[in-house]
Amino acid sequence: MKHPLALLGMVSALTLSSMAWAGASADEVEDLLARAAAAHEQALALEHGWAVTEPFMEQARQALADGNVDAAHELAQRALLTAEKSVAQAQSEAEAWKGRVLGS
Amino acid sequence: MFVSGWRRLALGGVVALTAQVNAAPEDDLAALRSFYEKRFPDIALEAHIDGAYALDEGKREQWLEMEDFPPYEIAIDEGAELFEEALADGSSYSDCLGDDAPVVKQNYPYFDETTGQVMTLDLAINNCRVAAGDEAWDYLGPEMAALTAFIAYESRDEEVAVEIPDDPRALAAYEDGKAFYYTRRGQLNFACSHCHMTMVGNKLRAERLSATLGHTTHWPVYRLKWKETGPLHRRFMECNSQVRGVPLEPQSVSYRNLEYFLSYQSNGLVLNGPATRK
Known part of the structure; x- marks a missing residue:
């Protein structure tokens, strides 16, 4: 019983995700980009920026300018994801580095 | 390439002297040296001033030939x-x-x-x-x-003798450099220590990973990759970029603190800059 339910759940999730993605608007892309930029700035302030975030943002802006909203949406999501991960890395490493010190 | 007794004694003397200034940095220094002695029992600690060329005989021979007409x-x-x-x-x-x-x-x-x-x-x-x-x-x-x-x-052959004075700000700068060294950065999630301690001596593609000990003794460096002579902080920037992190500015507070931490680990070693690296 568990397998069919799990499969149904996965299909539903993918369908919903796909629908949400397909329905992306330029405004949503701009919102994602604004959130990505804010998170990236936070990471940079913590000296933990990732080099991939800004290129994703630039590519998303270019795709939006070219009228390719779907591609822009995907790229903006990647920018946001990497920016948020870089902030999370900074936060977790604030303590985690101590465990790597020789003799610790 | 092999351990010499008097050198080891000299390095030990530096350890003993600096221990009186501040216990924590001295402990770091002793632990780091012990780590590399165990990791490379046939390589003298002072040989690490030559970086990867202390660890790879073939590459060392090529490097020594370059030193006949050094590009720096x-x-x-x-x-x-x-x-x-x-x-x-x-x-x-x-x-x-x-x-x-x-x-x-x-x-x-x-x-x-x-x-x-x-x-x-x-x-x-x-x-x-x-x-x-x-x-x-x-x-x-x-x-x-x-x-x-x-x-x-x-300044070649002068000994590195970095001091951590009895000033909490100095110790804080040292600790900040230490934190930077051990902190994961970039999308690849690497700390300096992963390449230069955890994987030291192994290869990344065709390059041998060097020990942290001696990392600051030979700068500036003519790097074949750069096709020019450049500073230590440019290498810091490159390391950060290689793990897909955004590099800091040269001479930023964090890079200077990292240099402070790394240089302290090389206390007692001799300066051998400038040098050539691939």
Whole structure:
């Protein structure tokens, strides 16, 4: 019983995700980009920026300018994801580095 | 390449002396040396000033052949000329860097109690220039590389003797550098320690990963990849970029603190800059 339910759940999730993605608007892309930029700035302030975030943002802006909203949406999501991960890395490493010190 | 008793005694002496200043850095230094002694039992600690070429005989032979006509010689010659040039107010670099100049690299980095920050040789040079009415040089530019190459060359065989003075700000700077060294960065999620301790001696593609010990003794470096002589902080920037992180500015507080931490680990080793690296 568990397998069919799990499969149904996965299909539903993918369908919903796909629908949400397909329905992306330029405004949503701009919102994602604004959130990505804010998170990236936070990471940079913590000296933990990732080099991939800004290129994703630039590519998303270019795709939006070219009228390719779907591609822009995907790229903006990647920018946001990497920016948020870089902030999370900074936060977790604030303590985690101590465990790597020789003799610790 | 092999461990020499008197050298080890000398290094141990530095350990004992610095232990009286501050226990924590001394513990770091002792632990680091013990780590590399165990990891490379047939390689003398002082041999690590040659980086990866202490760990790979084949690469060492190629490197020694390059040293017959070292590509950093041009930078040394240019640096010698720059050193003799008067600054805007008529003073000289010797007036600013001290009577021993150009043999001063062994004095850097140090903790400057006036500014409460780590003073590196590059920063000191620019401070001299600005104080004399000259423009500061680009930290990644050819003039800074040339002058520091000349000073490094003249300072060869001097021993690294970085002190952590009895000042909580100095210890904080050292600890900040240590934190930077052990902190994961970039999308690849690497700390300096992952390459230079965890995986030291292994290869990344065709390159052998060098030990942290001796990392600061041989700068500036003519790097074949750069096709020019460049500073330690450029290498920091490159390391950060290689793990897909956004590099910091050269001579930023964090990079200077990292240099402070790394240089302290090389206490007792001799300066051997400038050098050539792939």
